[in-house]
Amino acid sequence: MPTARRRIADAGSFSSPWTSFVESLYGYRYIEKVTTDRLGFANTADWGLNAIGKLGPDSMFGYSFSIVDGAGYKNPSRSKSPDYELRVSATPLKYLTIGAGGYAGHLGQVTATNQDFHERTATRWDGVIAGNYAGFRAGVEYFIARNYKTVNNLAASVYGTSSVVGATATAVPVADKADGESAFVSYNFTSDIMVFGRYDHTKLSKDVAPNLKDDYFNIGAAYKPLKTIDLAVVYKNEKVQHGTNTISGADANGSYTIGGANGTRDGHFNEVGFYAQWSF
Numbered sequence: 001m002p003t004a005r006r007r008i009a010d011a012g013s014f015s016s017p018w019t020s021f022v023e024s025l026y027g028y029r030y031i032e033k034v035t036t037d038r039l040g041f042a043n044t045a046d047w048g049l050n051a052i053g054k055l056g057p058d059s060m061f062g063y064s065f066s067i068v069d070g071a072g073y074k075n076p077s078r079s080k081s082p083d084y085e086l087r088v089s090a091t092p093l094k095y096l097t098i099g100a101g102g103y104a105g106h107l108g109q110v111t112a113t114n115q116d117f118h119e120r121t122a123t124r125w126d127g128v129i130a131g132n133y134a135g136f137r138a139g140v141e142y143f144i145a146r147n148y149k150t151v152n153n154l155a156a157s158v159y160g161t162s163s164v165v166g167a168t169a170t171a172v173p174v175a176d177k178a179d180g181e182s183a184f185v186s187y188n189f190t191s192d193i194m195v196f197g198r199y200d201h202t203k204l205s206k207d208v209a210p211n212l213k214d215d216y217f218n219i220g221a222a223y224k225p226l227k228t229i230d231l232a233v234v235y236k237n238e239k240v241q242h243g244t245n246t247i248s249g250a251d252a253n254g255s256y257t258i259g260g261a262n263g264t265r266d267g268h269f270n271e272v273g274f275y276a277q278w279s280f
């Protein structure tokens with residue numbers, strides 16, 4: 001078997017190593033962002049330097065490494081120091097992909113104004129295994145994130161406050177941890193008709209509010225009338241237990257909040273929606 005080497009280096013705004021990789025395995029971003037992206041533990045893209053490539057027999061191994069400002073592609077700000085993200089992957093069989101990744105930095109939040117404040121390092125570790133064979137696609141993703149976000153009101157378990165840098169010179173950011181799993185599956189009856197489903201389970205605040213959890217699932221059917229057009233009808237359901245969480249999954253880059261009035265109540269969201277994607 002030939003040994004293939006392919007490398008690309010880029011500067012500017014570039015797709016994040018992990019998010020874009022999992023999206024390629026999942027295949028339904030136009031229905032929902034992948035779990036780390038929708039819950040605010042990863043960026044879709046960012047500003048900086050990126051190297052991506054494949055090597056080994058039949059391009060079996062892949063990698064992507066980025067040095068970025070950490071604030072995401074919508075906010076090309078300057079920060080005290082860059083963040084780092086790495087992803088490595090392997091395709092030992094034509095239909096099987098395995099990947100692992102990691103992230104470390106300050107998410108673009110440490111600047112000249114607050115560089116002397118107390119700070120923590122946000123870290124994330126990722127893993128995924130996915131298969132695609134005879135029209136059947138399935139995969140499982142796992143992540144663990146530290147010091148991305150925490151609860152700003154313990155009694156109400158309102159989640160979403162940054163835990164990277166203190167709000168004042170004397171405030172110490174709270175250490176917190178989140179982890180979660182996502183499983184997805186789809187089947188193509190033909191090249192034009194397919195069904196799909198996904199389930200996410202996330203413990204949002206394991207150190208501060210360990211009962212705060214987010215459970216999400218969707219199920220739907222899609223139709224591809226043209227090569228460049230996808231249409232789908234989807235049912236979505238989400239439950240936030242023992243608190244409140246704001247989800248970055250709404251249309252037009254918006255968000256919505258799910259949760260109970262305090263840390264003892266749950267919040268629910270469900271909808272039936274029609275989705276369309278035009279690829280060009």
